[in-house]
């Protein structure tokens with residue numbers, strides 16, 4: 472297969488980790504007879520420096536013309552002082568919107584070789600943890616009406632609005648149901664229906680849609696506060712976890728921490744087409760940028776998800792996942808996942824060893 476991949480390396484450790492993922496993709500192409508071409512594009516702080524804006528029109532145009540997009544991370548202290556609409560993160564929200572990406576899938580998997588990295592008790596993690604958080608990405612409070620005012624009694628005041636439509640809830644429910652069908656057939660839908668009107672609509676819609684179109688999928692509800700507790704109490708009870716934009720943002724980071732390192736977790740964002748955005752869940756880690764110590768595995772696994780979910784290459788996905796597992800079992804570790812008796816290597820060498828294990 473021939474595939475054209477847009478690469479948004481971004482800022483901080485972005486260039487190092489995307490270079491590692493591209494190296495692994497090149498090895499996959501050579502091994503399985505594909506042709507992958509890579510087009511580097513600017514987004515985030517690097518785009519602000521080069522063009523004065525976080526998401527140049529050229530980047531949007533070329534991403535839309537590609538088969539899929541690989542992203543490192545954006546942002547850093549250099550741009551923190553800029554106003555909200557000029558900041559690197561604005562590029563991220565902008566590209567998601569331009570590509571119509573309304574679903575964010577974040578698998579939080581605990582790798583057998585990294586069981587010691589989890590803060591949870593060994594007997595718990597030995598049961599195996601793999602939570603797939605399906606997060607709604609373009610609605611809810613992050614996109615709702617907001618404002619500030621001076622209240623006569625309370626002084627300076629600000630507000631944001633959580634707003635969801637049936638259409639938005641149905642399309643993300645479809646993504647979760649299709650995923651659940653390929654896995655355990657179980658979804659836990661997370662909301663705050665005891666307090667929020669938007670959550671009551673969420674709950675009604677998820678059930679009505681799943682019952683009508685996916686009768687083989689079981690949906691259970693959980694309140695977000697209870698879910699936050701259950702993820703640390705017994706994460707093995709979850710498989711597919713479906714939730715709104717803000718709850719998903721928070722719960723997926725919590726699930727990530729349960730698995731040990733933020734440097735191991737990938738995510739995909741998809742809409743109605745196969746052209747998606749694939750990225751690690753972590754940020755640009757400016758504290759370790761340019762020192763060849765970052766863990767490239769999350770970005771490598773994001774590239775693997777791209778092969779499976781955008782290009783239908785399940786064999787190639789499994790080859791990358793297997794190569795990561797083998798490299799960890801051989802004892803190679805970047806600093807963030809280092810434990811006693813293991814061998815410490817840098818970002819570049821980790822990517823090379825994974826590529827060699829394809």
Ligand code: NAD
Nearest residue numbers: 544545546547734753754755756757758759765766767807
């Ligand atoms: P971060 O995820 O960048 O870093 C948090 C901690 O995890 C740091 O100690 C960092 O060194 C470590 N870390 C992260 N990724 C790692 C990796 N691959 N290997 C080893 N260690 C790793 O979060 P932050 O410090 O809150 O944010 C830094 C910048 O990234 C900010 O400007 C923020 O806005 C931005 N950010 C971008 C994205 C994105 O591009 N999607 C997401 C989150 C944060």
